[in-house]
Amino acid sequence: MSMKKLVANQLPEAYSTLEAVKSYLSTQETFHSISEVNWRKDFPYAPLVSFQIAWSKEGLYLYYRVEEKHIKAVHTSYNEPVYKDSCVEMFISPLGNEEYYNFEFNCIGNILAGKKLRDEKARFTEQELSFIETLSSLPKGKTIDNQAGGRWDLTIFIPSWLIQKEELKQGELLKANFYKCGDALTPSHYLSWSPINTSKPSFHQPQFFGEVILN
Template identity: 25%
Template sequence: MPAWPPELSRYCCQIDFLRYAGAVLRQLLTLVLLLGAHPMMSETRQAISCAAPGVEIVASYVSHAIKLDAAHPAAEWQTARPVSFCSDWQGKNPDPERETQVHALWSAETLYLRYECRYRELYVFGDADANGRRDHLWDRDVAEAFLQPDPSREHYYKEFEVSPNGMWIDLDVFPGGISDLKSGMQRSVVLNERSHTWAAELAIPMKAVTPHFDPGAVWRANFYRIEGSKEPRSYMAWQPTHTPAPNFHVPSAFGKLRFSRH
């Protein structure tokens, strides 16, 4: 057979290349669609996302008081970029069905926190003080915040807890002990058993955390969740503490809380 003219040979090669490239692209697209549709792959991506939190949360500024309504959050919460976590206190075993998101807002008088929590099961106390305070709240399902306005005093910080049914406790933590903080914290909690989610909004007076609030200061902070009726319970942390047994009281593992002026 006579050889193809050089110009025609180049033309045919280009056609073959385009056909080959098109086939490869179709295969890649099919693979991407299959991976996206596969529930295990989707869950894996979600687990990776909620298991790799940053080390900093930024509180967005508000110039006025925010009305707490966990079921119908104020529009200002949309300005707060959340942090999320779903891994245990060692940074292992991510569980997207127990993911927690935390938003933060601040004014000169108040630090606002909003928790959005997914859960597998509920385990809560049925009784509390008349004002909703419940001692040993950590023995049931809770969301927690540890706040340290002065990192130079490593073993001094404040602890705030809230449960899916609205109970709460606040504590002053110091070397060798704890005491009731009596912060005047306000809260709003909503539970949706159909979607297996609950949300809580907290309003924490700045004066209960630090006598002289400086928005230019960088606080240390950590956020936690506890869930489950019996051991091994789920002890989840935003910043892992990496202790052999579950322990949230590790200030050296706290992340950073910054206050944005925007």
């Protein structure tokens, strides 16, 4: 099983709002596919999911676009189980840091996030989460249960200090994986960017993280 690698380009300084970032990232030619169906026997469904990633000294920018059979979001408060909704995720670990950080977002931009060190887990506080910015193509804060399915996208900014970095720098190497899931969707599914070799669905597997190089 080969580890995935990608290059994340620095965001031009002109793009200072999430709306501008979305416009910039959505028009890039090459997208990264979240298409590894690691547990195909029990969860064969694979929605169409891809993402873009960029960085600045201040943090990471993500743009996900999704097409799926069932779009659902019932969780509207911080640190609720958004993985049960239409959900995209990034787990990331700065190289040489034993901690990794999980950032999980439902399709309306609500957040569950935390960090893990060895066997200890801790959630970010609501105050910390308030510094993460999201921009959804769906109405923010409004629940949705669309069983006809369709398309949606989500743009995200994560400050560098939330992953224990004063600032990000060109040439840095980060370990990460990117996911799409929906535990309570019809059909439920679990996809990853870099493949995972476990018997049951589990995204908390840093040994299978791929590499992100900041260009």
